Amino acid sequence: MPARWALRVQFVRAMGYNPHFRRPRTFSERLQARKLRVPNEELYARLADKLAVKAHVAKLIGEQYLIPTLWSGPTLPPRAERTWPIPFVLKANHGSGLNHFVRDAAELDWAEMEALSADWMVKPWQPYLHEHWYDRIPRQLLVEPLIGNGPLNDYKLLVFNGRVHFVQVDSRRFTDHRRTFFSPLWELQPFRLRFERETDELPRPPHLRLMIELAERLGAGFDFVRVDFYDLPDGPLFGEMTFTPGAGCDPFYPPEYDLRLGELWPAAAESPEVRARGELLEA
Known part of the structure; x- marks a missing residue:
């Protein structure tokens, strides 16, 4: 099925309304239109690559904000060489959700990890989604230390033309996933995206101002990008960039916020900063 038709069918099923791809208005329509007219697939692939993006992040904001890479390669090394300190996480550098957590020795199952990683390396990234830049990423495995002393909130900053407009907080990721939105001043927002909002109090993260500054530096030159961080006592650590x-x-509740976020996009896309910085990034 052609991409435009496939995306239309998926969209109607997920969102409940017929999308406009040629003249998108809502945030969700604009994301589909981006998939159909990727401005620079090579750049998207480089920054969506969980390994390659680290060099980009180090150059723009500094290595101190990176989670260390304990090992990387196209296939797992011999078992005798897998001396990574527990806890750690094994990831694939392309796509989303391709990870395996080893929190303690009881979870160390090499056979399972070998089977998982072999599958990651050969399967195309969900072709029906038409996020084709993920398949342009040279596939690698990587191992990182498992950060924090327990479950961490994910802080996902929505950046339009180098300016953070919303902070998305994903909590209880592995038990009862919740998603809550705040303004950059940490004002609770009256909408949600797919998941229910967190019912417990979410205090302002200690390094919110710094995370906003870093996300805006990484997001400069893009009409929209989501930049993710974890906030630890010693400072934030970069997670990923998502286009x-x-x-x-993911449906919005109430649905009018899909349009409100979409209205932030055109001014960002037409701004001289995005045009100039975009040309610089693509050079």
Whole structure:
């Protein structure tokens, strides 16, 4: 099925309304239109690559904000060489959700990890989503230390033309996933995206101002990008950059906020800063 038709069917099923791809208005429509007219697939691939993006982040904001890479390669090394300190996480550098956590010795199952990683390396990245830049990423495995002393909130900053407009907080990721939105001043927002909002208090993260500054530096030159961080006592650590969060098929409640976020996009896309910085990034 041609991409435009496939995305339309998926969109109607997920979002409940017929999308406009040629003249998109809502945030979700604009994400689909981006997939159909990727401005620079090579750049998207480089920054969506969980390994390659680290060099970009180090150059723009500094290595101190990176989670260390304990090992990387196209296939797992011999078992005798897998001396990574527990806890750690094994990841694939392309796509989303391709990870395996080893929190303690009881979870260390080499056979399972070998089977998982072999599958990651050969399967195309969900072709029906048409996020084709993920398949342009040279596939690698990587191992990182498992950061924090327990479950961490994910702080996902929505950046339009180098300016953070919303901070998305994903909590209880592995038990009862919740998603809550705040303004950059940490004012609770009256909408949600796919998941229910967190019912417990979410205090302002200690390094919110710094995370906003760093996200805006990384997001400069893009009409929209989501930049993710974890906030630890010693400071924030970079997570990833995402150009089509949720593949553009996560419904908003109430739905009018889909349009409100979409209205932030045109001014960002037409701004001289995005045009100039975009040309610089693509050079």
